[in-house]
Amino acid sequence: MKTASLNLRAAVVSLLIFVCFIGIWQLATTGPSIGGSSAGMTAEEIEYAKMMGKDPGAEKSSGFPPPIEVAKASWAHLSDPFYDKGPNDKGIGIQLAHSLGRVGLGFLLAMAVAIPVGFLIGMSPLMRKAFDPFVQVLKPISPLAWMPLALYTLKDSDVSGIFVIFICSVWPMLINTAFGVSAVKREWLNVASTLEVNPLRKAFQVILPAAAPTILTGMRISMGIAWLVIVAAEMLVGGTGVGYFVWNEWNNLSLTNVIFAVLLIGVVGMLLDLMFAQLQKAVTYVE
Amino acid sequence: MSEYFDPYNADRPLMMKCSCGRDHSPADHHAETVADGAARELRARSETAEFEAYSNAFIEATLVKALFPQDEERRRFLRAVGKGTAMAAIASVLPVASLQAMAQEKQGALEKTDLKIGFIPITCATPLIMAHPLGFYSKQGLNVSVTKTAGWALVRDKMINKEYDASHFLSPMPLAISMGLGSNATPMNVATIQNINGQAITLALKHKDNRDPKNWKGFKFGIPFDYSMHNFLLRYYLAEAGLNPDTDVQLRVIPPAEMVANLRAGNIDGFLGPDPFNQRAVFDEVGFIHVLTKDLWNGHPCCAFGTSTEFIQKNPNTFAALYRAVLNAAAMARQPKNRELIAKVIAPSQYLNQPEAVLNQVLSGKFADGLGKIQNVPDRADFDPMPWQSMAVWMLTQMKRWGYVKGEVDYKAVAEKVFLITDARKHMKDLGMEFKAGPTYTKHTIMGKEFDPAKADAYLKSFAISKAA
Numbered sequence: 218m219k220t221a222s223l224n225l226r227a228a229v230v231s232l233l234i235f236v237c238f239i240g241i242w243q244l245a246t247t248g249p250s251i252g253g254s255s256a257g258m259t260a261e262e263i264e265y266a267k268m269m270g271k272d273p274g275a276e277k278s279s280g281f282p283p284p285i286e287v288a289k290a291s292w293a294h295l296s297d298p299f300y301d302k303g304p305n306d307k308g309i310g311i312q313l314a315h316s317l318g319r320v321g322l323g324f325l326l327a328m329a330v331a332i333p334v335g336f337l338i339g340m341s342p343l344m345r346k347a348f349d350p351f352v353q354v355l356k357p358i359s360p361l362a363w364m365p366l367a368l369y370t371l372k373d374s375d376v377s378g379i380f381v382i383f384i385c386s387v388w389p390m391l392i393n394t395a396f397g398v399s400a401v402k403r404e405w406l407n408v409a410s411t412l413e414v415n416p417l418r419k420a421f422q423v424i425l426p427a428a429a430p431t432i433l434t435g436m437r438i439s440m441g442i443a444w445l446v447i448v449a450a451e452m453l454v455g456g457t458g459v460g461y462f463v464w465n466e467w468n469n470l471s472l473t474n475v476i477f478a479v480l481l482i483g484v485v486g487m488l489l490d491l492m493f494a495q496l497q498k499a500v501t502y503v504e
Numbered sequence: 505m506s507e508y509f510d511p512y513n514a515d516r517p518l519m520m521k522c523s524c525g526r527d528h529s530p531a532d533h534h535a536e537t538v539a540d541g542a543a544r545e546l547r548a549r550s551e552t553a554e555f556e557a558y559s560n561a562f563i564e565a566t567l568v569k570a571l572f573p574q575d576e577e578r579r580r581f582l583r584a585v586g587k588g589t590a591m592a593a594i595a596s597v598l599p600v601a602s603l604q605a606m607a608q609e610k611q612g613a614l615e616k617t618d619l620k621i622g623f624i625p626i627t628c629a630t631p632l633i634m635a636h637p638l639g640f641y642s643k644q645g646l647n648v649s650v651t652k653t654a655g656w657a658l659v660r661d662k663m664i665n666k667e668y669d670a671s672h673f674l675s676p677m678p679l680a681i682s683m684g685l686g687s688n689a690t691p692m693n694v695a696t697i698q699n700i701n702g703q704a705i706t707l708a709l710k711h712k713d714n715r716d717p718k719n720w721k722g723f724k725f726g727i728p729f730d731y732s733m734h735n736f737l738l739r740y741y742l743a744e745a746g747l748n749p750d751t752d753v754q755l756r757v758i759p760p761a762e763m764v765a766n767l768r769a770g771n772i773d774g775f776l777g778p779d780p781f782n783q784r785a786v787f788d789e790v791g792f793i794h795v796l797t798k799d800l801w802n803g804h805p806c807c808a809f810g811t812s813t814e815f816i817q818k819n820p821n822t823f824a825a826l827y828r829a830v831l832n833a834a835a836m837a838r839q840p841k842n843r844e845l846i847a848k849v850i851a852p853s854q855y856l857n858q859p860e861a862v863l864n865q866v867l868s869g870k871f872a873d874g875l876g877k878i879q880n881v882p883d884r885a886d887f888d889p890m891p892w893q894s895m896a897v898w899m900l901t902q903m904k905r906w907g908y909v910k911g912e913v914d915y916k917a918v919a920e921k922v923f924l925i926t927d928a929r930k931h932m933k934d935l936g937m938e939f940k941a942g943p944t945y946t947k948h949t950i951m952g953k954e955f956d957p958a959k960a961d962a963y964l965k966s967f968a969i970s971k972a973a
Contacts, residue, residue: 261878268872270787270861305652306854372665374658455654464654468625468761469857470784 239284246283282473290473291480305465307457309478313485315457319375319450320443323382327439331387332432335394336420339428345395356388360446364453374454378447385446386439393435397428429500437493444486459485542848543637550638550836562835563828566890614645615819619826622653622662622671625856626760626778627866628699628807629672631833631887633855634846640832644825652855655759656729663812664690670811670826672698675891676899678810680731682922685908691813693924694891695827696834698807701798702866702885703734704782705741706791707774708767712875715794717745726758726766726775733806736902737797738776743969744951750906750971767791778806779866779885780858785874787862792874796884801950803888805895816924830889837887843867893919894945894957901955901964907971915960 258266282290298310338345360381367377401424409419451460459482466474549555619641623629633650635641641648651668653659660681662668678692714720720742727735739749747753758766760781766772768790775781776797785791797804809830816823836842847863850856856863865871869884896919903909945957955963964972 265872265876265878268787268861268865268878269789270859302852302854304649306852368658368661368665374662374665374667453654453658455652455658461654465652465853465857467765468759469853470761470764470788 242284246281282476286473287476287480291477294474294477304456309459309462309481312457312459312462313481316447316451316459317485319378319458320382320440320447323379324386324440324443326379326383327387327390327443328436330383331390331435331439332394335391335432335435336398336424338391338395339398340424342399345399352388352391355384356392358384360385360449361453364450368454374456378450378454378458381450382443382446386443389438389442390432390435393438394428394432397431397435398424400431401427426500426502430497430502433493433497433500437490437497440489440493441486444482444489448482539637539848539852542845546634546836546842546845546849547638549842550640550832555836558839559832559835562838563831566831614822614825616669616822617645617647619646619648619669619822620667621648621650622659622668623650624656624659624672624778624807625652625858626807627780627850627856627863627885628702628778630846630850630867631698631830631837631889632672632809633850634837635829635833637849637855638833638836640829641826643832644829646822646825646829648826648829650855656732660687663692664688666812669815670695670809673808673810674729674732674734675805675808675895676731676733676736676903677729678808678922679896679899679918680903680908683909683918685903686730692810692922693813693816694808694810694896694922695823695924696809696830696889697805697891697895698809698834698887698889700803700805700886700888701796701883702779702806703737703776703797704779705738705774705776705794705797706763706767706782706785706874707794708770708772708791709789709874710770711773712792717742717747720745720747720773721752723773724754724756724771726763726772726777727755728760728763728777729757730908731903733797733804733899734776734778736899736906737800737804739906740902740951741776741795741800743967746969748969764788764790780856780862783862783866783871784858786872787859789874793871793879796881798881798884801948802883803886803948804950805891808891834887834889840868840882891923892946892948893923894948894955896923897945897957897960898948898950898955901960904972905964905967905970915957919957 294309298308298313300308301311334348338348363381363384364377367380368374371377371380405423405427406419409423414423447458448460448463451458452464453460455461455464459478463475463478463482466478550559621632623632636648636650653662653671656674656677659668659671659673660677663671663673664681664687673692673694675694675697678694681687681690681692683689725738727738729735735755738755742749742753749755756772758772758775760777763772763775763777764781764785767775767785768788774791774794782791782793786793797806811823811826837846844864844867847860847867851858851860851863866885869882870878870880871884873879893916897915900909900913900915900918904913947957948955964970
């Protein structure tokens with residue numbers, strides 16, 4: 218009962234913050250309307266105004282768009298998400314699918330490398346010490362710094378995008394897996410040795426379940442990073458994806474569409490995170 | 505209204521939304537179809553006998569100019585082989601259907617029909633882009649996808665990686681890539697110049713009373729790429745005013761759209777950028793057009809259409825077809841009467857993604873200058889595909905002047921290797937004709953000073969502000 222009322226109160230406060238935010242946004246962006254009457258202007262002045270996009274009746278967005286405009290643009294994009302007008306103009310749904318596909322592929326590759334290597338490092342203190350400097354140096358490198366190298370060596374912009382996702386999301390998974398594996402309780406390993414469990418069975422039935430929550434935490438962090446990286450990578454490489462969409466709208470200097478894209482990126486990122494939160498819940502155990 | 509709600513029309517769906525079935529008002533649908541309508545009208549214009557004759561004459565003139573830059577040379581050659589043979593050779597690269605079939609019969613079909621061409625969304629790419637919706641590529645039997653690219657460095661990388669078969673370039677780029685400046689040396693060719701003129705120096709509105717470049721010490725300027733006419737022209741302009749572009753001002757490489765955003769934010773004082781972003785800065789009320797580059801060098805090249813030497817060698821027929829398609833589009837873009845419709849065709853988000861009003865001002869040359877005046881400069885942007893090798897020599901002198909190239913440069917050798925005039929010369933040889941006309945050099949006047957490509961080194965030495973030893 219108490220938690221329910223807490224949730225309710227939290228929801229009310231969230232809603233209040235949201236309404237305030239939108240209200241302030243609306244107030245801050247309500248400027249004098251453009252256009253107006255053309256009375257008292259010479260013919261040339263009227264033509265000049267038209268060239269500046271100010272003829273009466275014309276819609277021209279100048280300055281920061283009010284929330285209602287963003288809502289309209291969002292509705293327009295969301296109501297027709299899968300149109301395809303050639304290689305440079307696709308619906309937001311198709312763009313999202315491209316981004317998610319790249320993230321998924323890069324992430325799977327990162328998993329395929331990070332979890333086995335993490336196991337290895339976690340089991341052997343020697344390996345951990347040996348790998349540590351490399352991990353520490355490679356971990357903080359920005360995706361944008363990897364991009365030119367990837368383009369130069371891989372010679373394909375799509376593969377480069379996937380590579381950048383891979384290289385940026387591999388580290389948290391690696392570190393967390395190694396930590397999770399090395400932190401498995403001594404007693405459990407000792408029990409396994411007493412029962413003479415073979416190494417493979419020990420890995421899958423003792424270590425993996427014990428380390429699973431930590432490994433999943435690593436994956437959750439990695440997924441967050443991968444989603445951050447994809448937008449930057451696609452802005453650089455272009456072609457398809459949400460990042461390309463943002464770049465294209467930036468090129469058009471359309472803040473409205475950029476805001477829509479930013480909100481969408483946030484929502485999708487949140488959904489991805491929720492997905493991993495559920496997975497994490499599924500593997501968590503109580504001692 | 506009956507046009508929109510016509511329940512008795514068998515082809516109309518019986519619903520209260522747009523007849524195309526999508527959930528928008530018929531008015532929105534109308535806006536979407538404007539571009540299609542303009543494309544249809546232009547396509548119809550391109551299919552008239554009148555345009556075909558015009559286009560053929562245009563291409564023929566371009567080729568003859570390319571083959572015979574000097575008048576005496578042309579006269580001597582024509583006297584030697586006769587007009588008929590010369591015309592037959594030139595006709596072999598013309599887009600006339602029957603001649604084309606003949607040429608293909610002789611040399612085999614197209615080697616590659618699915619092509620990927622890159623472009624940067626600026627008006628310089630107009631012929632390259634409009635050839636797509638107008639069906640000029642498909643008329644040549646090519647299935648081309650024109651792909652918007654995020655920046656010039658990426659164009660370079662994608663050309664070197666062979667992701668693109670051909671691309672929109674800044675005209676100094678193929679020179680730089682071929683010489684290995686800022687990349688691995690990969691031989692590239694300029695097939696045609698895409699556009700001439702069409703840039704401007706745009707300044708922030710706060711400088712509207714500070715128009716003399718002599719007072720611009722400490723200014724920050726945006727340029728789109730190091731190896732660009734924009735960079736060379738801006739440096740030239742500043743140096744003529746006594747400013748050293750390397751020490752007195754800051755030049756920053758910024759993508760064009762960000763130039764406008766940075767101008768608004770006050771991070772830069774101005775930029776020499778491609779259109780439509782000069783006009784866009786005016787439209788967004790953040791800047792004004794200080795000077796058109798046309799007034800610095802009337803007829804200067806800006807962007808180019810090119811591909812790798814390897815591609816041309818492997819696919820000579822495909823290249824010829826591509827070349828014809830782009831030249832056809834250039835012929836169409838050259839005619840002022842088509843410009844308004846072209847603006848409509850290339851405005852949608854698939855291509856330039858810009859307000860049509862802005863593009864129309866750029867292409868028609870009747871524009872608001874940002875200071876309250878309407879200016880009328882019909883050749884503000886123009887499309888003359890002739891890649892004079894003398895232009896390449898000028899670019900090389902500027903690369904050397906500003907230290908992009910060190911040491912000796914064999915101007916003519918590089919220029920002739922990269923700036924392909926046409927393959928008409930090859931065709932002439934195929935027809936068994938001795939061809940002796942020299943390369944295409946001509947003199948240019950840049951900010952009142954004559955540039956003679958024969959005396960490139962003397963020209964380079966004549967500048968007071970220069971990094972060249």
